Amino acid sequence: MSSMEEIIKWCEEVAFDLNFSHAKKWKAQDKTRVLVGYLPIYIPREVIHAANGLAVGIMGAGDRKQIIKGDAYYQSYICHLPRGIIEMALDTNLNEFDGFLFPAICDCVRNLSGMFKLSKKGRFQRYFDYPQNFDPKIGGVFYMEEIQKVLDDVYKINGVTVTIDKLNKSIALFNKNRELIEKIYSIRQEFPWRLSAVDTYHILRAGLCITVEEHNEILEKVVKLIQVEQGEPMDNIRVIVSGSFCEQPPIGMLKSIEMAGCYIVDDDFMLGSRWIIGDVADNTHDPIKAIMEAYMDKSTFASCIYDVGNPKGKRLVKQARERNADGVIFCAASFCDPALLDRPEMQKECDAAGLPHINFQFHENTGQFKVIKEQAGTFSDSIKLWA
């Protein structure tokens, strides 16, 4: 893979392969390798990597799977993501996974962890709780204990001992990964026409199903390719898309927003890949503590975090200013409680800062984008004419 077209095509195939064939092939090469599926938003993938595992992001079935059993497991008034994932679990899609982590983001995901347990999917099904207390001596200690439980789960399967050295090496690899992703966002901030938001999405999402070493190689190539001028700048506005941190928006919707005259210069899709802002210390005698400290001090903002001291609305406005964005598109999954409950406060901050915004909701399998395209197009025109 050397051209951008080849990279994007490969990434798209891997990112949307609901059978995770690439990850399963990786596992088949060594008996001590384990596959750990995790749901949005974030888990410290470094610890799985150090234990000879691959943490695979399960971001939902999108519009690529017919949901039959999933609808029987959940009431109609919840988001779509858990139905698609339980459907995948009850079919054969997740069969070779060794375990699953369910980050504590909402009741739907918590209930899904129980369904996996009852269905005996994988050898462990762990509800992974984040601390909501940011005192390292309280929340920090709790978080390190949570991480240790995951390491114990994996050890019971493959017997691989995680050393300080292995952990530091894994941390360095994921630091590199985030640095390269940030580099891509920085180049796109200045030259968004060089790589569309949809192509960026495919490249990042592929990274959730392959090893970090492979992903870093791909990202290095992409950074090199987009440093060269290509494409034509358009008379588009620049927007931040906020609220899609869990259930992922359909690709057709992202295309519609772009075609309606909006460059998406930042977003919260697959936020776990960019959760820690900056580096985790990668040369310490206590790497788990380093991971905890990074979580405490360097986490981005999202609706699953209690943020009284550092409100999300203000951070969103700051992000928009830093990205030189003209406006915000609030775009959350239908029935996504965390995103929709946060939205009014965030809108209030945008109003106070004079930052225009619109909002709509989606399902991961939405197929009709005409209304969204019209809304985004009107937003773009109104900013160009009157802002």
Ligand code: SF4
């Ligand atoms: S989309 Fe929202 S409500 Fe649904 S599982 Fe994710 S966080 Fe929970």
